[in-house]
Amino acid sequence: MFYYYPNPGDSYYQPGFQSPPYPNHAWTISRLYYSNTAELREKQEPITFVLIHGSWADSSFWNGVAAFLRKKGHTVYAPEYAGHGADTTKNANHAMMTQSIVDFIEGNNLNQVVLVGHSFGGTLVQTVAQAVPDRIKRLVFFDAFILNDGEMLAEEFPPPVQAAFESLIQSSKDNSIMLPFPLFRENFTNLASLQQAQQFYRNVKPEPATPFHEKLDLKKFYSLTIPRSYLYLTEDNVLPFGSSQYGWHPHMSNRLGMYRFLQDSGDHFSTTLLDPGKIARRLYEAGRD
Amino acid sequence: MFYYYPNPGDSYYQPGFQSPPYPNHAWTISRLYYSNTAELREKQEPITFVLIHGSWADSSFWNGVAAFLRKKGHTVYAPEYAGHGADTTKNANHAMMTQSIVDFIEGNNLNQVVLVGHSFGGTLVQTVAQAVPDRIKRLVFFDAFILNDGEMLAEEFPPPVQAAFESLIQSSKDNSIMLPFPLFRENFTNLASLQQAQQFYRNVKPEPATPFHEKLDLKKFYSLTIPRSYLYLTEDNVLPFGSSQYGWHPHMSNRLGMYRFLQDSGDHFSTTLLDPGKIARRLYEAGRD
Amino acid sequence: MFYYYPNPGDSYYQPGFQSPPYPNHAWTISRLYYSNTAELREKQEPITFVLIHGSWADSSFWNGVAAFLRKKGHTVYAPEYAGHGADTTKNANHAMMTQSIVDFIEGNNLNQVVLVGHSFGGTLVQTVAQAVPDRIKRLVFFDAFILNDGEMLAEEFPPPVQAAFESLIQSSKDNSIMLPFPLFRENFTNLASLQQAQQFYRNVKPEPATPFHEKLDLKKFYSLTIPRSYLYLTEDNVLPFGSSQYGWHPHMSNRLGMYRFLQDSGDHFSTTLLDPGKIARRLYEAGRD
Numbered sequence: 125m126f127y128y129y130p131n132p133g134d135s136y137y138q139p140g141f142q143s144p145p146y147p148n149h150a151w152t153i154s155r156l157y158y159s160n161t162a163e164l165r166e167k168q169e170p171i172t173f174v175l176i177h178g179s180w181a182d183s184s185f186w187n188g189v190a191a192f193l194r195k196k197g198h199t200v201y202a203p204e205y206a207g208h209g210a211d212t213t214k215n216a217n218h219a220m221m222t223q224s225i226v227d228f229i230e231g232n233n234l235n236q237v238v239l240v241g242h243s244f245g246g247t248l249v250q251t252v253a254q255a256v257p258d259r260i261k262r263l264v265f266f267d268a269f270i271l272n273d274g275e276m277l278a279e280e281f282p283p284p285v286q287a288a289f290e291s292l293i294q295s296s297k298d299n300s301i302m303l304p305f306p307l308f309r310e311n312f313t314n315l316a317s318l319q320q321a322q323q324f325y326r327n328v329k330p331e332p333a334t335p336f337h338e339k340l341d342l343k344k345f346y347s348l349t350i351p352r353s354y355l356y357l358t359e360d361n362v363l364p365f366g367s368s369q370y371g372w373h374p375h376m377s378n379r380l381g382m383y384r385f386l387q388d389s390g391d392h393f394s395t396t397l398l399d400p401g402k403i404a405r406r407l408y409e410a411g412r413d
Numbered sequence: 414m415f416y417y418y419p420n421p422g423d424s425y426y427q428p429g430f431q432s433p434p435y436p437n438h439a440w441t442i443s444r445l446y447y448s449n450t451a452e453l454r455e456k457q458e459p460i461t462f463v464l465i466h467g468s469w470a471d472s473s474f475w476n477g478v479a480a481f482l483r484k485k486g487h488t489v490y491a492p493e494y495a496g497h498g499a500d501t502t503k504n505a506n507h508a509m510m511t512q513s514i515v516d517f518i519e520g521n522n523l524n525q526v527v528l529v530g531h532s533f534g535g536t537l538v539q540t541v542a543q544a545v546p547d548r549i550k551r552l553v554f555f556d557a558f559i560l561n562d563g564e565m566l567a568e569e570f571p572p573p574v575q576a577a578f579e580s581l582i583q584s585s586k587d588n589s590i591m592l593p594f595p596l597f598r599e600n601f602t603n604l605a606s607l608q609q610a611q612q613f614y615r616n617v618k619p620e621p622a623t624p625f626h627e628k629l630d631l632k633k634f635y636s637l638t639i640p641r642s643y644l645y646l647t648e649d650n651v652l653p654f655g656s657s658q659y660g661w662h663p664h665m666s667n668r669l670g671m672y673r674f675l676q677d678s679g680d681h682f683s684t685t686l687l688d689p690g691k692i693a694r695r696l697y698e699a700g701r702d
Numbered sequence: 703m704f705y706y707y708p709n710p711g712d713s714y715y716q717p718g719f720q721s722p723p724y725p726n727h728a729w730t731i732s733r734l735y736y737s738n739t740a741e742l743r744e745k746q747e748p749i750t751f752v753l754i755h756g757s758w759a760d761s762s763f764w765n766g767v768a769a770f771l772r773k774k775g776h777t778v779y780a781p782e783y784a785g786h787g788a789d790t791t792k793n794a795n796h797a798m799m800t801q802s803i804v805d806f807i808e809g810n811n812l813n814q815v816v817l818v819g820h821s822f823g824g825t826l827v828q829t830v831a832q833a834v835p836d837r838i839k840r841l842v843f844f845d846a847f848i849l850n851d852g853e854m855l856a857e858e859f860p861p862p863v864q865a866a867f868e869s870l871i872q873s874s875k876d877n878s879i880m881l882p883f884p885l886f887r888e889n890f891t892n893l894a895s896l897q898q899a900q901q902f903y904r905n906v907k908p909e910p911a912t913p914f915h916e917k918l919d920l921k922k923f924y925s926l927t928i929p930r931s932y933l934y935l936t937e938d939n940v941l942p943f944g945s946s947q948y949g950w951h952p953h954m955s956n957r958l959g960m961y962r963f964l965q966d967s968g969d970h971f972s973t974t975l976l977d978p979g980k981i982a983r984r985l986y987e988a989g990r991d
Contacts, residue, residue, distance in 0.1 A: 310929070311962075366655070374655040384600075387648050664944075675892065676937050
């Protein structure tokens with residue numbers, strides 16, 4: 125009645141593995157061989173990516189990733205948004221930042237977009253998705269915030285971190301938060317060398333603080349049925365690990381309902397800049413149909 | 414009184430690493446070199462594996478893994494069980510499924526078996542171990558359920574998932590649960606391409622629902638002293654992450670008492686089919702003495 | 703006002719990735735290529751490491767790691783401490799063990815030390831840091847205990863493990879704890895072969911039990927501002943996983959305040975001996991400025 129051992133002719137069976145062209149006892153080698161050649165042969169479905177960076181960054185954060193994605197035939201946009209890059213409006217609020225990206229997507233008449241948000245960019249993915257849901261094919265959150273309806277960003281930080289940020293805001297002249305280098309080095313670029321961390325830090329500018337305290341209306345976001353993915357890097361120490369109240373994964377990712385999950389090694393900031401090929405590959409896997 | 418720095422002649426020291434035959438500054442390369450050659454030289458203790466698949470699958474799930482294990486000299490059985498594969502009894506219950514595997518083990522007079530269960534197959538590992546404990550050398554749970562005594566499978570799903578399954582059962586004509594493709598694609602095959610997920614889905618058949626609601630008598634299981642291992646793939650999103658109430662690891666694995674733990678990257682379903690060499694290797698590491 | 707897509711001339715951009723010298727569709731290969739050559743070119747800042755082993759070990763635990771670090775130009779010491787190695791004082795207490803290391807650091811007039819503690823060695827990192835803080839540049843905890851002020855080591859084990867240890871102490875003649883082989887094999891060397899585990903076990907000696915019940919005064923430790931790192935291996939099953947009360951990470955690591963986090967695969971004991979190049983590399987990344 126039952127068949128008792130695998131039959132190579134059955135479904136599920138990968139024909140390529142049936143008579144492997146490599147000797148016995150060579151599992152790891154064969155795995156490298158197969159994964160690389162599979163990758164070499166792989167035809168990727170062309171995707172239109174819109175990449176939204178996070179705080180203390182600008183759109184150049186995506187340069188390396190975008191270059192790798194374009195090499196694979198994808199169309200990649202990394203729009204800048206209010207209060208960042210060339211725009212130095214320090215009182216930029218969340219609605220202005222959202223509008224920058226909405227204007228960009230509508231202005232370029234983009235459709236079937238895979239919208240990727242990193243870190244704070246996740247909250248913009250939420251609000252942009254509310255604004256132009258019909259133009260978006262999939263949402264990808266990459267070590268990104270996903271706020272509850274009516275929540276403000278500050279609530280996602282433990283009280284001592286909130287207090288530290290308040291103090292930095294007070295000491296600024298323009299309602300901004302400048303990330304201290306030790307925090308940037310230890311928690312954002314923990315896998316980089318000191319020299320690399322210093323190089324990246326030279327591009328860090330004070331972050332507009334207004335969105336830190338804005339409660340977002342996200343009712344519509346939680347009614348959207350756009351498919352969504354979460355990409356988590358395991359050495360990201362910007363939010364607490366293993367807490368039921370805080371953290372990237374599973375605390376944020378759990379808010380997505382049914383979602384596609386991907387995980388890799390990496391820290392919050394430097395892995396994207398130092399290993400852009402890996403991040404590009406995982407964003408493709410997160411973003412494809 | 415103390416010796417103050419490592420002495421290459423001491424114990425623990427791996428002779429091969431004492432005078433590495435590769436240049437300085439080549440850690441990663443040397444690691445690849447060593448791990449591969451160590452693997453090439455490795456003599457594996459021959460194991461008798463009995464592999465038990467999970468729900469929405471049949472024994473062909475193991476084809477690739479079995480092929481790799483056999484190449485390494487192991488004896489591999491992947492018995493089919495009631496309600497699966499060629500047997501279309503949709504009212505098959507847990508006792509019938511258990512009996513299929515017990516009959517197979519006794520019929521073939523298998524001994525010193527390493528019994529591996531994937532997913533729902535974990536509950537069969539529990540009941541088969543109760544039935545023929547003397548024939549089993551080690552239990553291996555691979556992203557598998559491990560139920561408490563008196564528990565039913567349904568209790569291991571969060572209430573919304575339970576409700577969804579109930580609804581699917583109601584809509585079936587034969588007390589079965591057919592996995593909707595979007596769920597299969599996003600949570601079972603999240604690392605696969607759409608094309609691969611579709612290919613795997615063509616083999617998915619409605620799962621008999623009876624075991625979903627059967628409370629299992631597992632008193633004897635929790636008195637057994639057979640050694641046990643848990644293999645966990647970190648991107649398996651079929652059960653919730655980071656919950657104290659649900660999840661593969663550590664929620665299920667904690668029920669094993671002293672156990673051997675192994676972890677790798679991978680999702681619930683497609684990694685076994687797409688990277689069978691890796692899974693075969695990890696099952697060997699989980700199953701050896 | 704904004705620039706809309708990455709500009710290769712911008713900051714953050716890694717020049718090397720701008721015009722990759724390898725063909726399209728070769729991400730994994732290129733990543734290996736880059737990571738290896740980057741490593742080959744990498745100039746490491748020379749560090750003075752002092753490596754403190756854990757229980758059931760002696761300083762030879764570090765032999766492989768030390769050899770790799772020295773090849774990279776670092777200065778490495780692995781001082782033995784009271785009750786371990788050639789010193790068989792079974793009533794050695796925590797203060798004596800601390801003093802061994804303090805004497806070694808002062809006797810050799812070491813400065814700018816990166817002090818690494820593995821397992822129980824973490825508690826010695828804490829007390830040595832209290833004794834000679836000005837000689838230490840960074841603390842590195844590697845799957846290591848970090849006790850609260852006034853805590854004893856025993857409190858970091860779940861009650862059943864505490865009870866098992868008490869029973870082992872009672873059955874010893876000299877207030878020591880001998881690790882039973884099955885526990886060593888399944889929970890300390892879970893990634894090793896049986897033969898390797900047996901080989902390592904031949905060097906395991908009964909551990910002085912006094913520090914198990916000593917409450918440590920760690921007030922000064924928690925006032926120190928020496929930078930600190932935590933290196934966690936994901937298959938380390940010596941302490942429970944996913945518990946808010948027990949475990950290496952995040953339970954212990956959370957006690958460090960702001961710290962640099964690194965993670966890799968590996969078990970508690972055998973990975974350091976079997977893949978010392980990997981551990982050496984991660985300790986360098988944990989220990990550099």
